[in-house]
Structures are given as C-alpha cells and as structure tokens.
Amino acid sequence: MIYKTNEAKEIRLFSKGWLKDLKLKEAAAAKLEKLKATDFKQKAAEAAEKIKNLDAKKVARDFIYGKPHEERRLGDLYVPGTGLYKHREWRGVKDTMYYFNMIWLYNYAHMVTDIMKYGGPVTALKGALRYRWMGQCYLTVMHWFDRGLEGTRGEALRASAWHYRGMVNESIRQFMRMFSADKRLNGGEANELWKNTISHDETVSGNIFYGWRDRMDDVALQMIPYFVTCHVNNHTVLNYIDAAQSIGLPGDPCPMCQAEAGIFVLNDVPDYSPVVVTSNEACDGSVGTSILQDWFLDRPLYAMPQPMRYDDPLVQKHCQEEIEGCWRFIEEQTGQKMNWDEYVKHAEAFNKLTEFEHEKWDIAANTDYYPITGVAQALYRIYYSQDGDRDIWHFVDKKVKRIIEKCVTQKINSFPKTRHRVIAWSCAPLYYSHWCTWAYNCWGLNCIINMDSLMFDQMLRTDTYEHALEDLTWFNEKAPMRAMAVGGHEHIFQLWQFMERFNCDMVMMYDQLACKGMQGVHGMFEDEFRKRNIHAIWMPHALPDKRTVSRREIRQIVNDYMFTVMHEEPLDPTLLDFDDNDSW
C-alpha cells in the first residue's frame, strides 16, 4: 500500500524502512522542540487577554452568519501543496448546513443512486479498475465542487451547486453507458447496447443524433475520459499528454489534441460503439486527433468537417449535405432509420434550454442579481450545449430558475464585493477553470461571462425539414472555438460588442500558449486594448497541462496586474500566494 505525503512523496507502507520514510520521529521531535520552546505562561496570558477583548456578539454573529468577506482568510484553510483543506470553510450555520446536507451528502448519495440507475455498482467498479480516468479521477469529484464554490454564500452557493449536480449526473450516465456497452468489460462480446450506441468526437454536437434517441444513444469519445477529468482532477490527463508524445508525436501542438490522442495510445477509451463520427472542430490539431482515432479505433468512420469561414453563405449548402451524409452513414451502418418526430421533440426541448440561457445572460448583463459563479456558468453551458437535450438539464434549469427569480424579485446581490465586471475571452485553462472563484474572493473580480458560454447561440426551427437542417447546420458551425476563436478575425473581435452587452470593464484574456491560431492575433489584441483603453490581464496557460504554467503562476500574474496597474489592495490577502502545485 502506498501513502502519499503532503510533499507529494510516495511511501510504500510496510516495506523496509517505511516508518523511517514517514519521518514520524523527526516530526515528533520537532513538535517536542516547539513545545519546549513555548512560553506557556505568556501564551496563557495572551489567550486570556484575547478572551477579555473578545466581542461575544461578533463571535456569535460570525458563527451564525459566517465571517465578513475581508475577514475570512480562506488561504489559511489549505494544507500546503495539496489543495486539501485543514477544514472546510465555515459559512455560517445556514450555509454550512446547506453545503453539508444539500451539496456534500446529497451529491455523494446521488452518485450512488445514479450508478445504481445506469448500470449498477459491478459495472462501475469494473470501469473504475480498468480505466485510469475513472479510477484515479472521478472519485475526487467533491473537491471539484469545493474549488468551484469556495467563498460562495446564499443563492450563489445554491444555484452554482445545482449546475455541478447536473454535470455530475450526466457524466455518470455517460460513463455508465460506455461501461455497459464496452466490449472489454463484457467478455469481448458486442452486446445490444454496443450495437445501439453512436460514438462521436466531443466537438460534434449531440443535436445531430436526436433522430435516434428513442432507440439508441450517442456518447462523445473524449468528453468523459478527457475533458471533464481536467476540471475534476488534473493529474490524470498528464499521462495521456505524455503517451501521445511517447509514440514520437511532437510536443508543441495543442495539449488538448495531444491528450485526446493519448487516451487512444494508452487504449483507455472503452470499445462501446460500432461506428464513429468525427469533426475538424475546433482546429487543424483536432484533424490530427481524428486521424489517430481512425487508426486506433479501426471501425467505420464518418468525418463531418466544418468550414473555417463558417458564415460564408456559399458554404451553408455544403454543411447541410455533410449532416445529411452523417445521417445516411448511421442508417447504413446500424440499419436504424432516423426518426424525424424524435428529432423535433428533442430540438424543441433544447430550444427551451436556449431560451433560459438567454434569460440568464440578460440578468447577468443588466443587473447585479445574477447568482451563478463564472466557473459554474462556463462549464455547465459548454457541457449541456455540446451534449444536447437531456432530462437532467431541464431539472437543473428549473431549480436554478426559481433561485434566479428569487434573486431578481428580492434584489439579492450574490457578489456584493464586485469591484470589476470581467469578461473572460478565448479558450480557458481547463486545470484552473475555477480561477473565477479565487479572483472574486481575493480581488473582487467578478467573471460575468466567458467566450465559450456564447457559442451554440442558435434556436432550432422544426416547422419544415429544410428549416431544421438549416438551423442545425448553423448550430453545429457555432461550436466551441469555431464560433469565435478560429472562425475568422471578425468573430474573435466580437469581444468589444460582448463587453458592452454584458457591461464589463475588464477582460481576462486567456493566452493559450500552444494555440497557433490565438498566438497569431495576440499582437492585434494588444493594440486594440491600448487603443480602446481597456484593462486586460493576459492569463497564460496550456489548456489541460498544468506543468507549463501553474495555477500559482497564474495567480501571481493577476496579483501583479492588480497591484501595479490597478493600484488595488486584495480583499483577502491570504489568497495572494499559496502552494497548490500538487492539488487536484
């Protein structure tokens, strides 16, 4: 058995010299030394003085309602290096008990019921022991909640947590479908679920497959084994990046594409479908991934590329034919006809999600009463719009709608310490998607909206087949990154319009160091920021790879800007610098 210390040293327990390795003696000696050096009389006097000066009313108030923002000292809660908490935050009686009962207990319990509902504990256990991304990563999911909800109170805590619950439920549903259909976990047999599952690249929208959802299911190849893992536990993905390079591929392309290829190199994608649909989304790096997927999966594949200049009217017909080609491919390969009524049912249901998203944007843009953290907004939006219509999104939206209505009618400002309204632009660091909660807690930087939330902004008409196909094509063309980052410079420069629309006064400009496309427009953005007198902080990162720019370095860059350019002081100085290098 291995024990990992706070310094990230792994010690094999019960092997030769393991007690020595644990350095228990040294630790005990150091403690003893400290005790010897302590002047207990003085300590007692200090404590007595402290108690004497204690404001009992304030202590009671802090206990019942939680400490005011500036007195929280959230940075003191961390165990250095690990990102673990000495203890979880005390948010006042009501919010702490809400967190404990309705987030921590509720989600642990529902994870169990979800597993029971979608295939059972045996299937889940088999998957956990077979696939690293499952066994190493998803067990740590409650810490994902903790990081995303740090410092939140009241309605912000509740609304944001529901977003996480939706993502957890859908992730469990997807990996359980993968495991239940997986040939490897089912004695090499192609069962009925295997025959009735369509696998596709995560950048191919789930909307494409609505016509089969009454009999079949569609599960993205990388959403669960790669994308969500980076947010939950960023240790896992490093294995896949290294695996891609281990077969001789260069190390400088986008690490997202490398990781997506690496899961195939390590044979860590379940064999759950007879067919695969790929795409060139988001960029030419993804084309490379698709080539590797085609090679390693070795099964019928349909490539459904999207044009780079997608709003050229001349390419629309071509894109529509690509989607119809994909539908024909599925029909031919599986023998299952597309069900138009089923498509209409899901497209109309999905429109309801889009309508609510527009309401959310409207409230975020024009009021101070939007109760959702930047990270919950971003991840939930990218997840559900990519995945398509599912029951859980409607369930979550219903809960969140009630909370938002309460905030608006009662004028509840969930982020009262906001100093700057921030728009986050370009592609985000997946290992630090929760930078927004840190930035608000430390500096009062409130991330109102981000670029990826604004993609897929397309209602789907269903009155005629032609209209449906036309809108579905537009929807698919407005996919992640393509909608703005690599869809032509006029789209990436829509930043100025969105800044105005969402009433933002600052930009968190993501600087994906391995993205050749975005590096190409770096200088143009610099010029525009200067010309328009906009405060923009460049946040360097390498998408899933925390080794290139660590979270700590990212925080230092923001700190430097806030001190030297903005001349502001932190709300919580304990959050300025702390070691979380080996955290999840």
Add this chain to the structure above:
Amino acid sequence: MKKAIVKKCLKALWFLLKVAGFAYLILFIVFFFDLDGKLLYHVVEPNMNEHFNKMERPDLTGTPYGPKEPVND
C-alpha cells in the same frame, strides 16, 4: 400487552434515532475536516495510480490502417 408493544417500538425508534444521529455526526466530522479528501489524496489515488501504472497495455501502433468494412456485412 399493547402498551408493551408500543413501548418496544418507541425504544427501537429511539435506538434508530440515536444511531442515525451518531452517523450524521460522524459524517459531519468527515465533511468538515475534509477527511474524504485526505483519504482520497493520501491513500486511494496513489494506490489506484500504482494499479494503472502496472497495467499491461497493447501497442496500438501495430493496428493496420486501411479501408474499413461496413458493420452490417
């Protein structure tokens, strides 16, 4: 007789309440001191890692790359 049964039921209920209360308290301690995180970080994750590092994996670069057969054939 009836009274005795009611008394027994109430006693059993009280016992169950005490067990549930104790379990709730233990869970709150686990939650508040992040004991779930500590167990996962210090023990579960490194051991799962060890398991996955030892796992034998086929060399997929040997997969032939050529035309595909339709699945319905």
